[in-house]
Amino acid sequence: MNAQTISRVPVALTIAGSDSGGGAGIQADLRTFAFNCVHGTSAITCVTAQNTLGVVRVDAMPVEAVVAQIQAVVKDIGVQAAKTGMLLNQEIIFAVAQQIETLQINNLVVDPVMVSRTGAQLIDNEAIKTLCNALIPKATIVTPNRYEAQILSGLQIHSLDDMGKAAQIIHKNLGAKAVLVKGGGMEGNLRGVDVWFDGEKLEILTTKQIETTNTHGTGCTLSAAIAANLAMGEDLWPAVQQAKEYVTTALCYALNIGKGQGPVGHFFPLLQN
Template sequence: MNAETKSRVSVALTIAGSDSGGGAGIQADLRTFAFHCVHGTSAITCVTAQNTLGVMRVDAIPPEAVVAQIQAVIEDIGVQAAKTGMLLNQEIISAVAQQVETLQISNLVVDPVMVSRTGAQLIDDEAVKTLRDVLIPQATIVTPNRYEAQILSNLPINSLDDMGAAAQVIYENLGAKAVLVKGGGMQGTLRGVDVWFDGQKLEVLTTKLVETKNTHGTGCTLSAAIAANLAMGKELWSAVQQAKEYVTNALTDSINIGKGQGPVGHFFSLLHN
């Protein structure tokens, strides 16, 4: 096998923010891609100053610069899948959505980063509306957490049935090909339980519950793992199942660094060698 043959690997693109603490965002996405032996490319939407204790500052990248990054990757390298994370504002969301359509980016995983797992809104109402109206309809799958699903569906979510109802409403009203409502923000036995709907089947995804405070980057990692599996040619439902397993294992070997909430262990299988 020559070097050229060996270099032909699947490629995925992450369009998201930079996390200076390395636990989430672009940094988590690229580690996740690498673990799956997928070459990771990126378009950075914002730069944050943050650590395990929280976010101290956020600076947006100009929409034109975000567009230039996406075009540079697609026009030369090409990608088999892409994911979006923190897009920060209406202008960036609109620019990204236009590029997805113009460049015909397929296998798009939209992690609609707009509300934290604790319920704090991260982007303004106009940005939420733009995300809902122009980007999510182009998604292969959208992966809202509990609070994001409440906004997207206009339904309260307090039970497993509520999660299923929200997933169906989001699918029917917003146009994504599939919806995965994440249960990381749920309480009790529903914590970590996710609900899938693709217009045909409603499925509940459960794995072992991992007790750890170090869960930073869980949502980014899940959506990146789905994108990585799609880039490798996996069928969507299989990609979601395998991504869920990957995140569970990464939580099992989460990293206890800093004074606050550490990140998941993206290379968990290497930690015991």
């Protein structure tokens, strides 16, 4: 029996860190790609020792190794979309931005992993400047959480109106084609409400609130799902809407594993049968 070859399978690339606990980062991105019918490729920027309780250690990959991974994938396989996650330091961010431009990688989703959903800063100020100046201007869409949007816009965000203003400022000042300010870190009825702005439309993206503490990897999963949908040929706004639906359903099947915050259930299609 001969193997069946599926031609012209869409390919997406994730440029991000490895999560040893499997809930976020490269691991979450590749599962998201797979369950959205896209072949996933990767360039690992850093290796973390972490679990559901937190991060124990982070080791950066050499810049040359990050660049080599990106080039190896793009020059042979090619990619229809890419996403960035944890880039960790200024040198890696600048190198990734250069490769995006040199290799003409389109449909770029930038998840600006700078601050956790609880407000803890994850990269230094110089790295943030490089992210703003070198990478975000190349983005098809940038997906900051509440605290990242505060840094990128210079606004304090407490309301839906604040989220909209921040999205518009980020779009105007940093050059991404579209901005999605995520509301996972908001409180009350705004928790999980996202705000989109593309220079013309300001849209509020809402879904049902899922009551679970197992939400590790939601940001990675959303940006990966957007990239997967773009690789499949979807227009940007529908790609975002479909990605939001995917994450919401994955939260319904969140995994109660470990002693802390478990991950979302990326493979919920298998669990529905």
